Amino acid sequence: MRDAGMIERAPLLNAVTHLLMIAGLLVAAFPIYVVFIASTHDLPTVNRVPMPLWPGDHLVQNYATVWNKSDFGAKMINSLIVALGVTIGKITLAALTAFSIVFFRYRARMLIFWAIFITLMLPLEVRIVPTYAVAADVAEPLRWLVWLFGFELGIAPINLLNTYTGLILPLVATATGTFLYRQFFLTIPDTLVEAARMDGAGPLRFFWEHLIPLSRNNMAALATIMFVYAWNQYLWPLLITTDARMATATMQLQKIVPGPLFGQPPVWNEAMAATLLVMMPPLLVVIFMQGAFVRGLVATDK
Amino acid sequence: MAEIAIRNVEKSYGKTAVLHGVDLQIANGEFLVILGPSGCGKSTLLRMIAGLEGITQGEIAIDGRVVNALEPRERGCAMVFQNYALYPHMTVAENIGYALKVAGLPKAERDRRVAEIAQIVGLEAFLARRPSELSGGQRQRVAMGRAMIREPKVFLFDEPLSNLDAKLRVQMRLEIRRLHQRLQATSVFVTHDQIEAMSLADRIVVMNQGRIEQAGPPRLLYAEPATRFVAAFLGAPAMNLLPATMIAKNRARMTDGTEISLDPERFAAEIGQAVEIGIRPEDVMIVWPGSEGAHQVEVEFTEDMGSSRLIHTRLGATEFTVLQPTAQIEAEGALHITLPEDAIHLFDAGTGRRLAGKATLIGLRASAAA
Amino acid sequence: MDRRATFSNLWLAGALVAPQILLVIVFFYWPTVQALYWAFSTQPPFGGTNQWVGWQNFQQIFSDAVYWNSVQVSIVFAILSTALSIGMALLLALMIDRQLAGHKAYRFVYFWPYAIAAPAVGLAFRFIFAPDAGFVSAINQLAPNLWNPALKGWDAMLLIVIANSWKMMAYNFIFFLAALQSIPRGLIEAAAMDGSGVLRRARDIQIPLLAPTLFFLLVINITESFVDSFGIVDITTGGGPARATDLMVFKIYSDGFKGLDYSMAAAQSIVLMFLVIGLTFVQFRYIEKRVHYA
Numbered sequence: 027m028r029d030a031g032m033i034e035r036a037p038l039l040n041a042v043t044h045l046l047m048i049a050g051l052l053v054a055a056f057p058i059y060v061v062f063i064a065s066t067h068d069l070p071t072v073n074r075v076p077m078p079l080w081p082g083d084h085l086v087q088n089y090a091t092v093w094n095k096s097d098f099g100a101k102m103i104n105s106l107i108v109a110l111g112v113t114i115g116k117i118t119l120a121a122l123t124a125f126s127i128v129f130f131r132y133r134a135r136m137l138i139f140w141a142i143f144i145t146l147m148l149p150l151e152v153r154i155v156p157t158y159a160v161a162a163d164v165a166e167p168l169r170w171l172v173w174l175f176g177f178e179l180g181i182a183p184i185n186l187l188n189t190y191t192g193l194i195l196p197l198v199a200t201a202t203g204t205f206l207y208r209q210f211f212l213t214i215p216d217t218l219v220e221a222a223r224m225d226g227a228g229p230l231r232f233f234w235e236h237l238i239p240l241s242r243n244n245m246a247a248l249a250t251i252m253f254v255y256a257w258n259q260y261l262w263p264l265l266i267t268t269d270a271r272m273a274t275a276t277m278q279l280q281k282i283v284p285g286p287l288f289g290q291p292p293v294w295n296e297a298m299a300a301t302l303l304v305m306m307p308p309l310l311v312v313i314f315m316q317g318a319f320v321r322g323l324v325a326t327d328k
Numbered sequence: 329m330a331e332i333a334i335r336n337v338e339k340s341y342g343k344t345a346v347l348h349g350v351d352l353q354i355a356n357g358e359f360l361v362i363l364g365p366s367g368c369g370k371s372t373l374l375r376m377i378a379g380l381e382g383i384t385q386g387e388i389a390i391d392g393r394v395v396n397a398l399e400p401r402e403r404g405c406a407m408v409f410q411n412y413a414l415y416p417h418m419t420v421a422e423n424i425g426y427a428l429k430v431a432g433l434p435k436a437e438r439d440r441r442v443a444e445i446a447q448i449v450g451l452e453a454f455l456a457r458r459p460s461e462l463s464g465g466q467r468q469r470v471a472m473g474r475a476m477i478r479e480p481k482v483f484l485f486d487e488p489l490s491n492l493d494a495k496l497r498v499q500m501r502l503e504i505r506r507l508h509q510r511l512q513a514t515s516v517f518v519t520h521d522q523i524e525a526m527s528l529a530d531r532i533v534v535m536n537q538g539r540i541e542q543a544g545p546p547r548l549l550y551a552e553p554a555t556r557f558v559a560a561f562l563g564a565p566a567m568n569l570l571p572a573t574m575i576a577k578n579r580a581r582m583t584d585g586t587e588i589s590l591d592p593e594r595f596a597a598e599i600g601q602a603v604e605i606g607i608r609p610e611d612v613m614i615v616w617p618g619s620e621g622a623h624q625v626e627v628e629f630t631e632d633m634g635s636s637r638l639i640h641t642r643l644g645a646t647e648f649t650v651l652q653p654t655a656q657i658e659a660e661g662a663l664h665i666t667l668p669e670d671a672i673h674l675f676d677a678g679t680g681r682r683l684a685g686k687a688t689l690i691g692l693r694a695s696a697a698a
Numbered sequence: 699m700d701r702r703a704t705f706s707n708l709w710l711a712g713a714l715v716a717p718q719i720l721l722v723i724v725f726f727y728w729p730t731v732q733a734l735y736w737a738f739s740t741q742p743p744f745g746g747t748n749q750w751v752g753w754q755n756f757q758q759i760f761s762d763a764v765y766w767n768s769v770q771v772s773i774v775f776a777i778l779s780t781a782l783s784i785g786m787a788l789l790l791a792l793m794i795d796r797q798l799a800g801h802k803a804y805r806f807v808y809f810w811p812y813a814i815a816a817p818a819v820g821l822a823f824r825f826i827f828a829p830d831a832g833f834v835s836a837i838n839q840l841a842p843n844l845w846n847p848a849l850k851g852w853d854a855m856l857l858i859v860i861a862n863s864w865k866m867m868a869y870n871f872i873f874f875l876a877a878l879q880s881i882p883r884g885l886i887e888a889a890a891m892d893g894s895g896v897l898r899r900a901r902d903i904q905i906p907l908l909a910p911t912l913f914f915l916l917v918i919n920i921t922e923s924f925v926d927s928f929g930i931v932d933i934t935t936g937g938g939p940a941r942a943t944d945l946m947v948f949k950i951y952s953d954g955f956k957g958l959d960y961s962m963a964a965a966q967s968i969v970l971m972f973l974v975i976g977l978t979f980v981q982f983r984y985i986e987k988r989v990h991y992a
């Protein structure tokens with residue numbers, strides 16, 4: 027019997043293929059496995075070289091220690107709030123913007139499209155320093171904006187450091203989702219809009235009753251990607267949270283290991299337990315939303 | 329050139345059987361058309377000949393050699409795919425010459441052969457272009473050239489014309505026919521278009537739901553369809569099929585109560601048997617009211633087609649179409665028709681098989697065998 | 699993109715885009731402009747007025763050996779991790795695309811690394827490659843300090859390259875596989891009929907048709923390695939030892955937030971921005987071109 031995708035028999039090549047696929051599996055899964063195993067041993071066992079490859083019996087103890095020591099529960103909740111906030115914010119704002127750009131006729135729409143699209147070019151990391159300054163007083167650009175329109179208002183400084191708003195908003199301010207929706211909206215035939223208008227639907231009704239249901243797949247894809255993206259944020263939360271109560275789980279990894287250059291080695295079993303806690307939520311999302319994740323990744327990046 | 333023997337071939341994908349025992353002999357140099365509705369298993373059969381699909385049961389032999397275990401490249405077949413499957417990143421010349429390159433022919437030899445083929449398919453001026461810069465018909469020619477260059481024993485075509493517009497399709501049909509006359513290579517051509525089949529084939533194989541319904545030259549299939557399916561599938565407008573019951577050796581009664589006499593020499597039906605009477609729209613005669621054996625039909629609407637007119641009517645509860653060669657009489661309300669006895673086909677209502685008697689069109693059979 | 703059927707309620711159109719435009723201005727354009735301004739001025743971190751200094755900040759960073767070191771390190775890192783991750787991903791995607799038994803299970807696991815946060819990836823690899831624990835240090839039994847990323851620059855570089863490649867491999871794999879699966883099956887079959895075997899088809903048909911994806915991934919991987927590697931470096935090597943892994947994005951962070959030298963950080967940000975924009979433009983130009991196979 028031949029396998030589904032094959033055209034000809036090639037036993038040798040098939041054997042090589044299987045070997046390579048297994049090697050790939052090891053490469054992909056081994057680090058995750060090691061993290062898990064290391065998190066189940068006591069410290070002396072973990073520090074043996076090479077470490078044993080079977081689980082130990084300190085799992086509960088290690089996780090309990092990490093959980094309590096760095097208040098991981100609260101940090102996971104913060105991460106969840108940020109991830110969901112970014113996800114929901116992005117899905118909503120991007121849909122509204124794309125709707126306006128694609129389905130309304132006005133002069134500025136190409137300008138607006140480009141203004142948003144350009145943000146794809148510069149990830150947060152490269153403009154991190156001034157973005158931090160904005161978060162420290164978000165009223166500053168607003169003051170300038172108002173001034174541009176000829177007013178002068180004494181807006182009091184608004185400090186977003188150590189707030190969920192500060193953690194979430196800068197991550198929402200990019201074009202990823204907008205672009206995805208736009209591409210999708212452009213595939214919707216004119217006749218559908220016309221039919222809806224013949225049925226007496228206004229723009230908002232059309233948006234809510236036609237576009238949103240049609241976009242369900244795209245939304246799932248975008249949501250999966252954004253959740254993973256937001257949960258995995260590291261540099262940004264590190265900068266704008268100084269208050270331990272606002273810390274996210276991902277940035278917490280930096281706090282539980284000593285800096286790489288100095289001091290003694292990390293307490294590996296606990297560090298690996300923390301690592302696993304941090305990797306699990308996005309990994310689970312990807313595992314359960316595999317299709318949406320792949321679609322989202324391929325669609326948002328092209 | 330080669331002959332192909334397909335012996336009791338079956339194909340299943342997992343549990344779903346797609347072909348249920350196909351037997352077929354294809355003669356050396358024959359142009360065989362496999363005709364059938366979409367999903368009946370035509371492509372599967374063709375791809376099994378090509379070696380692109382495994383054979384679940386039975387065997388296929390090319391030139392007497394069983395090829396079940398051979399790879400596609402070892403079978404000496406070339407294939408023209410429905411969407412051409414041209415290599416988008418290669419020029420026309422590279423597309424046509426790819427097989428020779430794989431075979432390791434020196435460049436000079438390859439170029440010579442490509443030029444030769446390009447001339448045959450009329451692409452000399454386009455050799456440096458990419459497929460995306462060609463029209464549909466030109467792409468079709470590249471696909472043909474690519475198949476021809478290997479001088480295969482067998483040409484396989486999988487609905488190669490269905491992506492072309494109607495006019496081009498007719499033109500390419502003629503070109504394929506011309507090429508076959510010139511090369512005389514065994515060709516198997518799959519299509520769901522009966523006109524294409526009729527015009528191209530030395531012999532047509534009609535398939536339905538993974539089985540062969542009938543095989544034979546186009547004229548035979550048209551004149552003497554072996555099953556109700558073939559009768560309905562071949563010919564446009566389609567044959568009328570009227571349910572009836574045999575009330576005597578030579579008489580059938582239709583559902584509207586009217587009767588029709590049948591030549592017992594031609595048809596072998598039992599009294600009381602449920603049958604279907606088939607008659608092609610062009611064979612129906614329009615007569616004056618009161619003529620002998622006239623049936624009355626209710627005209628629903630007509631389609632004027634210029635030289636002829638298609639009248640859609642009802643005979644009792646059954647839809648019934650009449651093709652009027654010249655548009656003389658304006659048909660309205662009721663129309664009177666007769667069904668000429670020698671134009672009638674009779675099928676068993678249960679099995680759908682033709683109820684053939686002694687006298688058949690022997691002349692046609694003879695020419696099919698030749 | 700012109701549609702015939704469009705709505706024309708201007709107020710509504712404006713209201714719909716307003717939230718995102720506001721966010722983009724506040725969190726994108728404002729900081730970007732500000733970075734430009736800072737790059738050409740010196741200033742006390744909070745409050746006070748800035749002094750316009752023209753190109754002085756740039757002159758300063760470009761004459762700084764430490765800065766050039768970080769440029770060099772970034773380039774080495776970009777080249778190595780891009781080559782490694784793209785190479786592995788391409789190989790795996792070609793294997794999976796053969797659809798042998800079990801390929802779906804393998805494929806499923808190959809996605810995973812991309813879901814994992816950069817610092818978590820970093821910490822996992824820091825453990826596996828630790829000089830005194832984990833696995834790789836087993837070779838230190840042959841000779842002390844044969845492997846020690848805490849002391850040896852190249853060991854540290856290798857460590858972050860491998861960690862980053864592992865993560866990006868998953869990403870590249872997804873794109874390669876998507877591209878491979880979008881190649882019409884008929885093309886592969888036609889090539890098989892033309893006598894071409896599995897390997898030959900990979901070389902003559904599949905890989906050439908992957909060229910646009912390959913190019914796209916090259917750009918993305920280089921960009922990501924400039925930008926997204928912060929989490930890995932910060933937690934594995936901290937830029938060391940002796941600045942051997944002091945990537946540009948990491949140096950911006952250290953200068954800006956540890957050294958509190960906003961002007962220097964801003965000037966470096968501007969350079970990095972231009973690099974990233976340049977790469978993106980190259981990619982856009984190419985995207986225009988790649989339509990032509992369609």
Ligand SMILES: Nc1ncnc2c1ncn2[C@@H]1O[C@H](COP(=O)(O)OP(=O)(O)O)[C@@H](O)[C@H]1O
Nearest residue numbers: 341344346364365366367368369370371372373
């Ligand atoms: N790879 C496959 N797996 C399962 N079923 C298939 C596969 N390929 C074809 N079939 C089924 O086999 C039947 C015949 O297909 P095909 O030969 O392509 O039909 P045709 O060419 O006559 O339209 C169809 O019902 C189709 O759904």
Ligand SMILES: [Mg+2]
Nearest residue numbers: 370371372487
């Ligand atoms: Mg078919």
